[in-house]
Amino acid sequence: DAKTTQPPSMDCAEGRAANLPCNHSTISGNEYVYWYRQIHSQGPQYIIHGLKNNETNEMASLIITEDRKSSTLILPHATLRDTAVYYCIALAGSQGNLIFGKGTKLSVKP
Amino acid sequence: DSGVTQTPKHLITATGQRVTLRCSPRSGDLSVYWYQQSLDQGLQFLIQYYNGEERAKGNILERFSAQQFPDLHSELNLSSLELGDSALYFCASSVLAGELFFGEGSRLTVL
Numbered sequence: 695d696a697k698t699t700q701p702p703s704m705d706c707a708e709g710r711a712a713n714l715p716c717n718h719s720t721i722s723g724n725e726y727v728y729w730y731r732q733i734h735s736q737g738p739q740y741i742i743h744g745l746k747n748n749e750t751n752e753m754a755s756l757i758i759t760e761d762r763k764s765s766t767l768i769l770p771h772a773t774l775r776d777t778a779v780y781y782c783i784a785l786a787g788s789q790g791n792l793i794f795g796k797g798t799k800l801s802v803k804p
Numbered sequence: 805d806s807g808v809t810q811t812p813k814h815l816i817t818a819t820g821q822r823v824t825l826r827c828s829p830r831s832g833d834l835s836v837y838w839y840q841q842s843l844d845q846g847l848q849f850l851i852q853y854y855n856g857e858e859r860a861k862g863n864i865l866e867r868f869s870a871q872q873f874p875d876l877h878s879e880l881n882l883s884s885l886e887l888g889d890s891a892l893y894f895c896a897s898s899v900l901a902g903e904l905f906f907g908e909g910s911r912l913t914v915l
Contacts, residue, residue, distance in 0.1 A: 728902050730904075735892065735909070737808075737894050737896070737906030737907050737908050737909055738847065738896075738904075740903050781847075785901070785902050790860075791837065791849050791852055791862065792837075792849065792902065794839075794846060794847035794849075795846070796846060
């Protein structure tokens with residue numbers, strides 16, 4: 695599975711959009727981009743995933759560049775409860791297992 | 805609430821002992837995964853079961869073993885415990901690969 699690179703930490707003001715970047719320049723055609731988050735010591739929580747089209751659900755939006763080498767997770771109106779470590783993972787369709795890296799620690803500040 | 809239940813939530817034991825962690829997956833999920841999270845190692849994939857059969861192995865020590873029973877619940881057995889085994893152990897279940905639902909974890913402290 696392709697390696698992903700994320701900034702170690704980011705800050706965001708409450709009520710503003712949080713844009714979390716992820717680089718996956720070696721991603722292959724059959725690999726999806728998955729996003730999870732982990733709020734302090736709780737179990738990781740699935741957020742969203744996509745292959746090449748932009749995706750949106752009730753939690754977030756996922757924007758994948760046309761060349762698929764990077765993506766951005768957007769939390770449109772961040773709240774204090776969105777403070778967490780966010781993980782971007784590349785995974786082939788029905789194979790492999792989620793391998794978590796260090797992620798991005800997002801701090802939402804009032 | 806993810807629907808995945810892990811017991812016990814907390815466990816304190818001594819070096820050399822053996823413990824069993826239990827996981828009940830979401831109703832209908834055939835895949836069960838075990839992950840270990842320690843402070844210095846992050847989330848490490850240990851093992852996956854699918855409908856009772858071992859599907860994939862990650863960084864699982866030989867002192868650790870797991871199984872999935874016919875009712876789909878799973879147990880992770882940790883033996884000859886060492887101080888370094890102190891960690892959060894997460895179980896997850898899924899229908900679709902990649903979309904995992906994690907339990908709240910079992911916190912193991914080895915003294």
